[in-house]
Amino acid sequence: MYQLGLIGYPIQHSLSPWIHGQLLERAGIKGSYGLFEISPDDDFAERIKKLKEEVQGFNVTVPYKQKIIPYLDELNDAANVMQAVNTVVQRDGKWIGYNTDGIGYVRSLEQAYPHIISGQHHKALIIGAGGAARAIYHGLLERGITRVDIANRTIEKAKNFAQAEKTAVYRLDEIGELLENYDLIIQTTSVGMKAIEDQPIAPVSNLKAGTVVSDIVYQPIETAFLREAKREGAHLLFGHTMLLYQAQYAFEIWTGKRIDVTDMEQELRAILEGR
Ligand code: ATR
Numbered sequence: 040m041y042q043l044g045l046i047g048y049p050i051q052h053s054l055s056p057w058i059h060g061q062l063l064e065r066a067g068i069k070g071s072y073g074l075f076e077i078s079p080d081d082d083f084a085e086r087i088k089k090l091k092e093e094v095q096g097f098n099v100t101v102p103y104k105q106k107i108i109p110y111l112d113e114l115n116d117a118a119n120v121m122q123a124v125n126t127v128v129q130r131d132g133k134w135i136g137y138n139t140d141g142i143g144y145v146r147s148l149e150q151a152y153p154h155i156i157s158g159q160h161h162k163a164l165i166i167g168a169g170g171a172a173r174a175i176y177h178g179l180l181e182r183g184i185t186r187v188d189i190a191n192r193t194i195e196k197a198k199n200f201a202q203a204e205k206t207a208v209y210r211l212d213e214i215g216e217l218l219e220n221y222d223l224i225i226q227t228t229s230v231g232m233k234a235i236e237d238q239p240i241a242p243v244s245n246l247k248a249g250t251v252v253s254d255i256v257y258q259p260i261e262t263a264f265l266r267e268a269k270r271e272g273a274h275l276l277f278g279h280t281m282l283l284y285q286a287q288y289a290f291e292i293w294t295g296k297r298i299d300v301t302d303m304e305q306e307l308r309a310i311l312e313g314r
Contacts, residue, residue, distance in 0.1 A: 041070030042093055043293060046086075046107075047100035050076050055098055057310065058286045061303055066296045077103065084110070096128040096293040099136075104170070111136040120177060123170055126289040137292055140171060141178025143285025144255070148223070150284070150301065151276050152251050155184075155223050162186040162220055166211070166240055167227035168197040171255055175225060180205060188221075190214045190241070211241050219245045224268075226254040231262035243267040254278050260311055279307050 041063065045055050051074070059072035075097070077086050083103075087110045090097065099107050104123040108114070111124065112133040117140075118124045124136035149156050163184050165172050168191035179187050180202070189197040190209040197208040209217065218224065230240040231254060243252065243264060252268035257278035265275050283300045291297045 041068055041095055041294065042073070043070060043096050043098075044073040044075050044090070044094050045098045045100060046075045046077050046090065046103055047098075048076055048078055048102060050074050050100060053100070054282065054307070054310065055286065058283065058303070058307070059290060062286065062290045062298050062300075065298045066290070066294060068294060068296075091129070091134065096126070096289075098289060099125050099127060108136065110134070117141055117174070117177065121170065121173055123174075125285075126292055128292050137289075138174060139285045139288045139292070140174030140281075141176075141181070142288050144175045144225075144281045145178040145182050146284035146288065147280035148251075148253070148276060149182075151280065152223075152274065155251055156182050158222070160185060161222040162188070163223040163225065164188045164190060164214070164218070164221045165225050165227055166190050166214070168193070168200070169228065172197075172227040173200050175227060175255075176200065176206075184223075214241055216245065218243065218250075219247045221247070222250055224250060224252045224273075226252075226256070226262070226264045229256065231256045231259075231264050233258045237263050239264040239267050243271055243273075246271045246273050248272070249274065251276055255281055257282060257311060258314070260308055277308070279311055280304055283307060 045053055056072050063070050075090055107124050114136045118136045118138040121138045123138055126137040126139050128135055155161055163179055165176055176187055188207045189201055190211050191197040192211050194210050201208050250273050252273040253276035254262045254265050255278045256262050260277055287300050
C-alpha cells in the first residue's frame, strides 16, 4: 500500500494525481496519490514533518524545489548539481531527494526519436537557461550527446552552467542563422504558454532535414514555436511527453517498477486539450 503525493502551491490543477493513479493501476499496486498544498502562510517545517508520517514518497513543485532540501538526508547527483528537488523517497529511514527533469526529458526523446541519442555526433540547441534548461542540459550530456549549445535572452545565465568545451552560448537574436546546424532544438522557457503570448520565442527557419524540434510547454500542446517548426518540416516532440516520463521515473524511484506509458500519451493530450 503506497501513500504518495505532491507538495507545492498552487497545485489544484495538477495532472500528477491522474498520471500516478494510472501508474498505480497499471502496476497493480494499491495506493493513493494526494495533493498536499502548502500555502506560503503555513508552517512549512510542521507540514513536512506531518507529511513524512503519512507518505513513503512525494513530488515537489513550485515554489518548494529548493526549500525542501534542508529537510532531506541525501540528494542524488542530479538534484545536487541542480540544487533543486522534485521527487522524494524514504529509503531505509532516510529521505532522499531526486531531480527527474533531465532523465524524464531524455526518456521522452528516446521513446519518440531513439536515433537522436544513439546516433553519432548529434548536436543539440537548448533555448532558455532556467531550471528546466539546466536539467535537460545535464540529461543530454549524460546520455552521450557530445555537443549541446545554449541560447538565452540573458547570456550570463547560460554561461553560469555551460561547460566550455562542449557548449557555445548565444544570445536569442543570434540563433536565426544557426538553426541549420542542429539535429535537436529544445524550447525550455515559459514563452508560448497559454495566457502569455502566441509568439514563438525566436523565428524557426533554416532547419536541416530531419531536425527534431521540441517544446517543454504543454499548455497549449502545440505552441507557436512547434507550429512554425512543423511548417518548416521538422519532427516534433511535445511537452506533455516529458511530463509523463518524469512521472514514470518518479514512480520507479518509489516502487522499483518501470511502467510503460506510451499508450497514456494520447489520453493525456486529450485531457490537456479539453482544458
Ligand atoms: P524554470 O526554472 O521554470 O525553467 P526560470 O528559471 O524562471 O524558469 O527560467 C526562465 C527562462 O525563460 C529563462 O531562460 C528566461 O530568460 P532570462 O534568463 O533572460 O530571464 C526565459 N524567459 C522567460 N521569459 C522570457 C521572454 N519573454 N523572452 C525570452 N526569454 C524568456
